[in-house]
Amino acid sequence: MTAILGAGISGLAAGHYLFRKTPTLPFTIYEATDRIGGWIRSDRFLDNGFVFEAGPRTIRPKGPAANNTLQLIEELGLADEVYSISSNHTAARNRMIYAKGKLNLLPNSLSGLLKTVPPFTKPLYFAAFRDLLAGRSKTVLNDESMYSFVERRFGKEIADYAVSSMLCGICAGNAKEISVKFLMKDLFEREQRHGGVILGLLKESLQNRNKKKTENPTKHSAAEARSLADRAKAENWSIYSIRGGLQTLPETLANDLRAKGASIVTSTKFEELIFERDHVVLRVDGKEQQLRHLISSIPSYKLAKHVQKQHPQLASTLSSIPFVDVCVINLQYRKADLLKQDGFGFLVPPIENLPILGVIFDSCCFDMDDNTVLTVMMGGAWFEKWFGKNPSHEHLLEIALEHVKKILHIEQKPDSYKVNLLRKCIPQYTVGHQERVKAIRDYIEQHRLPIVLCGASYDGVGVNDVILSARNNVEKMQL
Ligand SMILES: Cc1cc2nc3c(=O)[nH]c(=O)nc-3n(C[C@H](O)[C@H](O)[C@H](O)COP(=O)(O)OP(=O)(O)OC[C@H]3O[C@@H](n4cnc5c(N)ncnc54)[C@H](O)[C@@H]3O)c2cc1C
Numbered sequence: 001m002t003a004i005l006g007a008g009i010s011g012l013a014a015g016h017y018l019f020r021k022t023p024t025l026p027f028t029i030y031e032a033t034d035r036i037g038g039w040i041r042s043d044r045f046l047d048n049g050f051v052f053e054a055g056p057r058t059i060r061p062k063g064p065a066a067n068n069t070l071q072l073i074e075e076l077g078l079a080d081e082v083y084s085i086s087s088n089h090t091a092a093r094n095r096m097i098y099a100k101g102k103l104n105l106l107p108n109s110l111s112g113l114l115k116t117v118p119p120f121t122k123p124l125y126f127a128a129f130r131d132l133l134a135g136r137s138k139t140v141l142n143d144e145s146m147y148s149f150v151e152r153r154f155g156k157e158i159a160d161y162a163v164s165s166m167l168c169g170i171c172a173g174n175a176k177e178i179s180v181k182f183l184m185k186d187l188f189e190r191e192q193r194h195g196g197v198i199l200g201l202l203k204e205s206l207q208n209r210n211k212k213k214t215e216n217p218t219k220h221s222a223a224e225a226r227s228l229a230d231r232a233k234a235e236n237w238s239i240y241s242i243r244g245g246l247q248t249l250p251e252t253l254a255n256d257l258r259a260k261g262a263s264i265v266t267s268t269k270f271e272e273l274i275f276e277r278d279h280v281v282l283r284v285d286g287k288e289q290q291l292r293h294l295i296s297s298i299p300s301y302k303l304a305k306h307v308q309k310q311h312p313q314l315a316s317t318l319s320s321i322p323f324v325d326v327c328v329i330n331l332q333y334r335k336a337d338l339l340k341q342d343g344f345g346f347l348v349p350p351i352e353n354l355p356i357l358g359v360i361f362d363s364c365c366f367d368m369d370d371n372t373v374l375t376v377m378m379g380g381a382w383f384e385k386w387f388g389k390n391p392s393h394e395h396l397l398e399i400a401l402e403h404v405k406k407i408l409h410i411e412q413k414p415d416s417y418k419v420n421l422l423r424k425c426i427p428q429y430t431v432g433h434q435e436r437v438k439a440i441r442d443y444i445e446q447h448r449l450p451i452v453l454c455g456a457s458y459d460g461v462g463v464n465d466v467i468l469s470a471r472n473n474v475e476k477m478q479l
């Protein structure tokens, strides 16, 4: 018997890949709450033409992890439900940062890099020169913070405004703490190898040019596109979602697994996890289950509690991965076009010292009938600094509305809203994260524990990353 802990998207995806690997292997997914999907949660108000997303709302379609998700979507028969936004759509082109008292459009073309665009005080190509002149780092580094790397190579302005806000928009984290390997592993390794990022890029692109000459890439037009990933490429998607909200993905995955015979048990917290010589004992609802294999997709700090008694060293490394709280506030106004500027939304760099992380313009990205729908995100690495330990929903809403008024000049009260206080919702890949994850997996291997780990705590925080994490780790299992 096999069990999967957690019915978020990674636990469900693990079920999908487990079934594909061994269709006859019986397994059960145990979920602590009364719903499936984890942080993916869409509150649907379809009669009024809008959806409130409490967690993720869009998925990135580019890169190998993205192709894997598109393949999964296709396998589930959801291809026709995908709602894509192409790269020339305003929601893809217009990303802003709120700095120095106003909204600033970030450059979205090469020509934009040649001009001085506020809040920057020099054209962005200056940053490339800076990197070329900076030379090799004095010592060989194994890891450092995103902020320190970018400040060293490209200057303080890029670190403060571009990179620090981007990190807020991905993990609600502090660039001064997050590992450079989280988003810029390739750039960091290029610097270490070639003595500079741009120098490394130039050298490698010369090497690749010769390689590419001998390759004969197949180009697909929209009409002849084959897979969904091909279609995404041919139609130049920038981001996408699924009709009815992203929750359609875990719901369809769960229905598909049930139809294939898997059992998904909700509202069930397992009470104990005991590792024996060649199996694990899981105690659920007073009953003991002997498992040959266990897949954990639950957050690392939660798993830590269950292994603490038998494996305190493992528990300690698992619980050293920090998580932050994010408050997500959905706002709906029964009036279209309340926004003066179309776009994906804006981020607020931490240097501005404001209590909000950013605002997403949902109704610019997706059709929401005659509504303006916004999502304000607050907190993250600075949650306690701004809101203390236990802020009331009323207080959080008040702060969100105050900033919507100040920055977007929307004075009216929303017709509906939802305050979602998501505790410990995003892991922080702080400096040394890669080594911590390696230490966790090495411990499991050395002690021959029949447990496999996947999910947002380990191999990437985006939806694409956690689905691929599930696939890779299930495929490695010896069943
Ligand atoms: C506000 C926010 C915005 C985001 N935006 C984006 C975005 O735009 N694009 C993107 O790609 N990604 C985004 N993400 C990230 C994405 O949501 C996550 O990567 C993904 O949902 C994580 O899935 P998971 O299955 O690994 O974890 P989870 O969703 O945390 O699932 C784990 C499951 O395990 C259950 N569980 C916990 N403890 C136990 C237990 N003891 N026993 C049984 N079950 C248990 C939980 O209840 C949960 O259902 C966002 C995340 C947040 C929080």
Ligand SMILES: C=Cc1c2[nH]c(c1C)Cc1[nH]c(c(CCC(=O)O)c1C)Cc1[nH]c(c(C)c1CCC(=O)O)Cc1[nH]c(c(C)c1C=C)C2
Pocket (backbone or CB within 6 Å): 059, 060, 095, 096, 166, 168, 169, 170, 171, 172, 239, 326, 344, 345, 346, 347, 357, 358, 359, 360, 377, 426, 461, 462, 463, 464, 465
């Ligand atoms: C302000 C908080 C957050 C916003 N989105 C997220 C948080 C925590 C979560 C999130 N957003 C993205 C990802 C990664 C997806 C992936 O790489 O697979 C996650 C986990 C995507 C994303 N959103 C923004 C950026 C720059 C990115 C990176 C990838 C991309 O370019 O698409 C921008 C952005 N996010 C938020 C806002 C307000 C915003 C504004 C422009 C909210």
